[in-house]
Amino acid sequence: MLLTLADGPLRFSGLRQLIGSVTPKVLTSTLRTLERDGLVQRTVYAQVPVRVDYELTDIGHSLLGPMEILRKWSESHASKVLQARDEFDARDDLIRS
Amino acid sequence: MLLTLADGPLRFSGLRQLIGSVTPKVLTSTLRTLERDGLVQRTVYAQVPVRVDYELTDIGHSLLGPMEILRKWSESHASKVLQARDEFDARDDLIRS
Numbered sequence: 001m002l003l004t005l006a007d008g009p010l011r012f013s014g015l016r017q018l019i020g021s022v023t024p025k026v027l028t029s030t031l032r033t034l035e036r037d038g039l040v041q042r043t044v045y046a047q048v049p050v051r052v053d054y055e056l057t058d059i060g061h062s063l064l065g066p067m068e069i070l071r072k073w074s075e076s077h078a079s080k081v082l083q084a085r086d087e088f089d090a091r092d093d094l095i096r097s
Numbered sequence: 098m099l100l101t102l103a104d105g106p107l108r109f110s111g112l113r114q115l116i117g118s119v120t121p122k123v124l125t126s127t128l129r130t131l132e133r134d135g136l137v138q139r140t141v142y143a144q145v146p147v148r149v150d151y152e153l154t155d156i157g158h159s160l161l162g163p164m165e166i167l168r169k170w171s172e173s174h175a176s177k178v179l180q181a182r183d184e185f186d187a188r189d190d191l192i193r194s
């Protein structure tokens with residue numbers, strides 16, 4: 001979510017498009033949590049139809065670096081983690097059967 | 098959890114002591130998730146009483162760097178995030194009252 005907002009403000013619909021598989025309910029709840037934590041700023045424009053923008057605050061921007069490092073780690077270790085899960089589940093099935 | 102295991106293997110009781118405010122149930126569940134992801138290795142020693150050690154795998158070790166960066170970020174931004182939450186909750190109370 002934070003990485004999605006890295007390049008600038010987005011509207012709710014724009015965020016949904018970029019993130020993909022997320023329900024509006026979950027997206028709203030996540031945005032609210034990020035707003036409460038001071039990482040995302042929500043701006044309502046009094047126009048018809050009403051426009052709502054979401055953008056990173058300074059604190060949100062400061063978290064981009066650490067998040068990017070974590071994203072890179074995930075990318076390079078995803079296959080190993082998935083393999084470990086498969087092996088664990090196979091052992092687990094064996095014990096339970 | 099991962100950072101707690103950074104210095105070497107620990108037994109369940111040792112982990113509980115170092116982590117502090119966590120119930121045995123939550124700790125067991127977290128360890129199982131980390132074991133399933135291949136980040137933590139669980140070793141059972143056949144002795145009386147039985148001894149169970151938890152230690153980081155190579156993948157677990159590789160996540161220490163990113164986690165440490167995230168920990169440092171949290172430490173230096175905690176007060177700002179807590180302040181943002183207070184302000185958000187105060188606004189929220191105002192809207193609902």
